[in-house]
Amino acid sequence: MAGSRVQKVGSVFSRTRDLLRVGLLRQPLWFEVYAACPPRREPRYRLPRPRYGRARDGVAELFYPEDRVRAKFYRVYGSGPRPFDLSQPNYKSTCQRFVEKYNELKEEGKIEEEKLFEETGKALLASGIILQRRGTDKVTQQSHQDAEARDFVLHQQLQSVLEEMQGKKKDVEEQPPELTQKENLVS
Amino acid sequence: NCPFPAYLSRESILGEQQSPSKNNSCVAEQHGRERWLGAFVLLPGADDRLLTEPLSQPDFFNVKELFSLKDLFNARVHLGHKKGCRHRFMEPYIFGCRLDQDIIDLDQTMDHLQLALNFTAHIAYRKGIILFVSRNRQFCHLIESTARECGEYAHTRYWQGGLLTNAPIQFGSGVRLPDLLIFLSSLNNVFEPHVAIRDAAKMNIPTVGVVDTNCNPCLITYPIPGNDDSPTAMELYCKLFKMTIIHAKDYRKQREVFHELQSKAEGEEMPGKGPHVPVSP
Numbered sequence: 001m002a003g004s005r006v007q008k009v010g011s012v013f014s015r016t017r018d019l020l021r022v023g024l025l026r027q028p029l030w031f032e033v034y035a036a037c038p039p040r041r042e043p044r045y046r047l048p049r050p051r052y053g054r055a056r057d058g059v060a061e062l063f064y065p066e067d068r069v070r071a072k073f074y075r076v077y078g079s080g081p082r083p084f085d086l087s088q089p090n091y092k093s094t095c096q097r098f099v100e101k102y103n104e105l106k107e108e109g110k111i112e113e114e115k116l117f118e119e120t121g122k123a124l125l126a127s128g129i130i131l132q133r134r135g136t137d138k139v140t141q142q143s144h145q146d147a148e149a150r151d152f153v154l155h156q157q158l159q160s161v162l163e164e165m166q167g168k169k170k171d172v173e174e175q176p177p178e179l180t181q182k183e184n185l186v187s
Numbered sequence: 188n189c190p191f192p193a194y195l196s197r198e199s200i201l202g203e204q205q206s207p208s209k210n211n212s213c214v215a216e217q218h219g220r221e222r223w224l225g226a227f228v229l230l231p232g233a234d235d236r237l238l239t240e241p242l243s244q245p246d247f248f249n250v251k252e253l254f255s256l257k258d259l260f261n262a263r264v265h266l267g268h269k270k271g272c273r274h275r276f277m278e279p280y281i282f283g284c285r286l287d288q289d290i291i292d293l294d295q296t297m298d299h300l301q302l303a304l305n306f307t308a309h310i311a312y313r314k315g316i317i318l319f320v321s322r323n324r325q326f327c328h329l330i331e332s333t334a335r336e337c338g339e340y341a342h343t344r345y346w347q348g349g350l351l352t353n354a355p356i357q358f359g360s361g362v363r364l365p366d367l368l369i370f371l372s373s374l375n376n377v378f379e380p381h382v383a384i385r386d387a388a389k390m391n392i393p394t395v396g397v398v399d400t401n402c403n404p405c406l407i408t409y410p411i412p413g414n415d416d417s418p419t420a421m422e423l424y425c426k427l428f429k430m431t432i433i434h435a436k437d438y439r440k441q442r443e444v445f446h447e448l449q450s451k452a453e454g455e456e457m458p459g460k461g462p463h464v465p466v467s468p
Contacts (some may be wrong), residue, residue, distance in 0.1 A: 007388035033309040062283040
């Protein structure tokens with residue numbers, strides 16, 4: 001009984017079929033089953049070749065129109081107040097509720113585009129979900145205050161240094177007469 | 188009513204000389220449809236009917252009922268690796284890329300899974316040897332217990348070089364090789380294709396395999412694009428394979444009993460003729 005170990009030439013089925021036709025092989029168990037229900041693609045060996053030129057792969061990026069709202073939500077509010085519980089199959093996160101509310105209000109059409117975001121926040125607040133604004137506003141305020149404070153402190157320090165320098169100058173001017181006075185005293 | 192082309196008929200392949208072969212110690216001896224009992228040949232009717240009956244319909248064992256798209260989604264079969272790990276030949280099976288993570292197309296997975304389970308069922312029906320292979324240490328125990336429960340075999344440890352290609356020397360002559368290899372993870376511990384895929388292709392053994400987005404599906408006969416890293420997904424695959432194999436084997440037992448009863452009834456009707464008809468000179 002023969003076999004064909006050239007796995008790079010054809011598929012398992014084509015090699016077995018050809019050996020059967022010649023008469024070197026007895027029909028294997030799986031042959032009829034494969035012939036009756038073949039796979040979608042014949043399992044031939046293929047060399048993985050690199051892409052050349054401007055050829056791109058056919059895998060699309062998945063983006064949805066709701067992603068704009070989601071991006072803004074995460075930029076403003078950070079990750080929501082509640083952590084994600086992925087053990088439940090139909091879990092709805094705070095962000096998802098926000099997006100759905102946003103779409104509802106948008107479909108109603110009574111509110112303008114710019115105010116939709118704030119209105120959704122207010123609507124969610126009304127239904128009991130408290131959203132805390134993230135860092136962006138807080139951070140800028142804080143930094144502004146800090147800068148002011150730092151400026152003030154720096155100003156104070158500079159003033160004191162100036163005063164010291166002025167004082168030293170006066171001391172230097174006054175020193176020789178003082179020294180002479182001291183020498184006089186000592187002596 | 189034969190589903191295969193004419194040139195594959197038994198007469199054309201083997202010719203008129205059908206000599207019995209005794210003591211055939213060849214390595215790749217597979218379970219043949221002809222059983223040689225000296226000068227006697229079994230009535231072709233019974234055996235043929237037993238083996239060709241399931242091939243009459245495309246989904247004879249009704250494997251579609253075992254799973255649904257919702258089950259696959261809940262088991263996280265659609266989650267692939269990151270974009271950088273993607274294998275070029277997996278691109279047709281990928282639905283898209285969400286923030287750099289590949290999402291496998293579950294419609295294609297359903298189709299491929301149905302074909303693979305159908306093939307497994309037929310092999311189990313014909314009393315073929317099935318070998319589960321995986322080098323993922325996380326699911327080694329699960330796969331071994333699955334294989335034990337359905338009465339088949341598993342190899343989830345280090346694969347020695349000549350297990351399939353050098354079998355007579357490793358195991359002794361006259362060993363019967365597996366008729367189907369099921370890969371529940373087609374990569375080994377260093378993220379290269381498992382050696383058994385290439386070896387099975389060399390030994391003309393069909394393979395069924397779960398291919399993730401970083402695997403090469405070329406040489407696998409019936410690939411199943413899906414996640415091979417999540418525990419839920421692996422449990423689902425093990426459950427599906429176990430159910431198909433057990434159902435197919437039970438059905439086979441049923442049909443054998445039925446055919447036995449039928450032949451006994453025929454034997455009683457015609458007391459002169461036995462079930463074995465001598466070959467006419």
